[in-house]
Amino acid sequence: MTKKTFFFIALVINGALAFSNTVSFQDDNYTGTVTYNETARPGDAVFARMNVKISKTLKKKNAPDTAASLILMKGNRKIDSAQFYFFNQKAKKQPAAEMLASIPVSLWTVPDSHYSLKIIFTAGVTPEKEIILPFKVEARSFNSEVLDLDERNSGIKQNMTAERMAQIEKLNNILETVMPQDIYSLKPFVHPVKSERMTAYFGDKRVYKYTDGQSETSYHYGHDYGVPEKTDVYACADGRVVMSEFRISTGWSIVIEHLPGLYSLYYHLSSPDVQENDFVRQGQKIGLSGSTGLATGPHLHWEVRLNAAAVTPDFFMRDFTFSSSDGQK
CATH class of the missing domain: 2.70.70.10 (Glucose Permease (Domain IIA))
Known part of the structure; x- marks a missing residue:
């Protein structure tokens, strides 16, 4: 199955979302956004919220299932992963889907900038897509x-x-x-x-x-x-x-x-x-x-x-x- 990597990043700076980034993605079959916290410290978490709209062409194919996973990477090494879940379970077969995924950042995580987040996304018969998100683990001190x-x-x-x-x-x-x-x-x-x-x-x-x-x-x-x-x-x-x-x-x-x-x-x-x-x-x-x-x-x-x-x-x-x-x- 062919994989393509694509993303557009825009910093969200209003109010409570000042610690987050929003990424937009699209192809012929769907458009969407991912909002997530681009930094964390050991003991924090990373949450990613994804909104996807299926194209009219794909909708005619009985609105196929939408699925996605979130992966925390360090270089080429997988650290942890989680499946996205739907706010409304019926949404997985709807033309617009809203999903959330989260991964804990362990107390033992070594802080540096060589981390990233990978989202693997598919909508039924469409080819699997990858979205790569920049992510950084910052230092934290403990008593x-x-x-x-x-x-x-x-x-x-x-x-x-x-x-x-x-x-x-x-x-x-x-x-x-x-x-x-x-x-x-x-x-x-x-x-x-x-x-x-x-x-x-x-x-x-x-x-x-x-x-x-x-x-x-x-x-x-x-x-x-x-x-x-x-x-x-x-x-x-x-x-x-x-x-x-x-x-x-x-x-x-x-x-x-x-x-x-x-x-x-x-x-x-x-x-x-x-x-x-x-x-x-x-x-x-x-x-x-x-x-x-x-x-x-x-x-x-x-x-x-x-x-x-x-x-x-x-x-x-x-x-x-x-x-x-x-x-x-």
């Missing part, structure tokens, strides 16, 4: 801290029982699930508590010191809000509750699905107010903060996962789906 754990927290951290391993496996299976039809919110996230006081941040390098003299180093996968016990906790965006239960490591925990592969997590609650399969609205109260599980004091741990990878919640506090580019709210 470091040492945590001296007491006997209780040392026991939780070093717990290797079958019960804890099963809980970890269950959560991982949820976070690895990508359901293309599960589109609940395209809006920017909001803070999960009314206070913005944080005691720890995404990407902090932590050294845990145990009471037996051993230690372990890991990264902190979310933001910690320093709020008192039983502070109201709110959903950061519309979504479906996919977990609401007590876990050994994270205490009372809630996980909400917002988009295919995109989840928000709320840990160490004193109690949850929602159950699995509940649908919640942005700003809806979902529970009370606490210090259950591995916690050195009352706080809320708020985390965001994309395709199972931890990504900074800050990335999602802006118009990350580029909804304002077409007048959507």
Whole structure:
């Protein structure tokens, strides 16, 4: 199958889209645009929004399926990939299609300018097309801290029982699930508590010191809000509750699905107010903060996962789906 590479780039500089580029493409069968964030830092994500209009000639051929994939490249090497999904599942057979794809940029990504994004696009019987997009990973610095754990927290951290391993496996299976039809919110996230006081941040390098003299180093996968016990906790965006239960490591925990592969997590609650399969609205109260599980004091741990990878919640506090580019709210 013949492949052609083509693109036109125009910088979008208005309002919330100042961090994005828009690429236009066309041939005899269709025209379209792709809007995406052209830079990211380790722990961010890349989102690409594609709008495609099928030509009248192609429409007469029963409006063939439209499909596309997004690939993160470093030089000629594939780093990660994701399929585009449709905002409306019926759109895949319509003359105009609107699609979204996203890839997490790992905490361990080496910053430099030798990255690119490749979109592979096809509309039914038409030849496969490639769109190459410039992309850069910029440097990011993280904090470091040492945590001296007491006997209780040392026991939780070093717990290797079958019960804890099963809980970890269950959560991982949820976070690895990508359901293309599960589109609940395209809006920017909001803070999960009314206070913005944080005691720890995404990407902090932590050294845990145990009471037996051993230690372990890991990264902190979310933001910690320093709020008192039983502070109201709110959903950061519309979504479906996919977990609401007590876990050994994270205490009372809630996980909400917002988009295919995109989840928000709320840990160490004193109690949850929602159950699995509940649908919640942005700003809806979902529970009370606490210090259950591995916690050195009352706080809320708020985390965001994309395709199972931890990504900074800050990335999602802006118009990350580029909804304002077409007048959507």
